[in-house]
Amino acid sequence: MYPSDRQYTTEHEWISVSGTTARVGITDYAQQQLGDVVFVELPDVGQTFDQGAQFGSIESVKAVSDLYCPMAGTVVEVNTTLVDRPETVNADPHGVWIIAIELTSPDQTAGLIDAAAYAELVS
């Protein structure tokens, strides 16, 4: 259910690190809780966020949820397909990333949990 090639937060984001960059998205549990996603508020490329800082928000028909950066970093890319097709987050939450960041400290993974621990958290 939850891919083991990445790490998770208790706020229901995932982060997939590759070298000094990482991609961030929300978990299947998060999209289920939100329901039909209709809007994703994205940051600008170049913005820097601390670990745990809010980088955007995601909205379903019914609710708004903040998005938090799982690790500190600077945004190098945002997934602009979410502007017109936010519902793809529901269809493929672990495949659809929201932002890509250049990590400030790639080895600073405190607070992240692995797939098994995350699955346990939301079970």
Added chain:
Amino acid sequence: MTDAPVAAPLKTPLHGRHVALGAKMVSFGGWEMPLQYSGITEEHLAVRRAAGLFDVSHMGEIEVAGADALAAVQRISTNDAARLEVGQAQYSALATPEGTFVDDLLVYRLGDEHFLLVVNAATIAKDFAWIRDGIQGVGDAVAVNTSSRYALIAVQGPRALEIVQSLTEVDLASIGYYRFATGEVANVRSTISRTGYTGEDGFEIFVAPQVAERLWGALLSVGAPAGLRPAGLGARDTLRLEAAMRLSGQDIDETTSVLEAGLGWIVGWEKPEFVGRAALVRQRAAGVTRQLVGFEMVERGIARHGYPVYVGEDRVGVVTSGTRTPFLEKAIGLTYLPRAASAPGAECAIEIRGRRVRARVVPLPFYKRPRG
């Protein structure tokens, strides 16, 4: 000090059905209700394109009966109940002496001296007390809270008529809008009302609680091939907002007047007396200073209930209802604007998480069903 005990949420007679269908359940007005089954968007579109099945058993029923029942209803309801024939219903308000809302309601004339008032779930106790006190001294009229005697199931959408018709010998096409008839649906004794809260044609069916599951099951099985889907409170909210139907406690409450809400048409101006009349007559003569309007977002963003609204630099109020609607695929909302800034085309701004985002006043309703 100990905390006051929290009342357990109330459950409708269809609660087990919702759970079995995998609904996401939420607390609403003291009731545990289905928010959604398959998803708000899919359910909303099913109602616009085919039909949706709603459990609205949480709504309250209050009956007023007696030789002076009409006079009693006339006193506490703004609309003119004398215009109702037996078998007819009307939208109305319970108003305060200031002309603001205690609640909105439907008034059904069950008999010459017998009325059924359908009120909102969260306000049943408050409304009942208000009505009971309000009709004191009218004469021979008694109000009874009969909410527990009814389950209420709504079938809404362009295919609602054919779906319900397949389960009843009552000629549904002959029931006019805001009219009702009694008869059997799926062998269940029912009051079938051509009313709803979605902007579509459809029916609201009152039955005894113990037979509600049977009717629900029959409707789902005959309706599913025609596209009928169970629909929850989430879709009910987005559907009613597209149709610009006010939500009591949110768009209308004790701080907003019937006239400000744009509902002067539910005031029986010719009636000599009813609670709120003097204030409303004064307000009509003087003109309202603010008006409920619909808006759509011009810039990207979704307005939500409670977000601040600005005209120029002035904070003028808050969004009373707002969402991105599945059918129109627009971010829309309702708010009260100063009269001078309330004409269609006028601009305002909604503060969304600290940022002011442009919006524009549009005519209501946002959605009007195509009429065949």
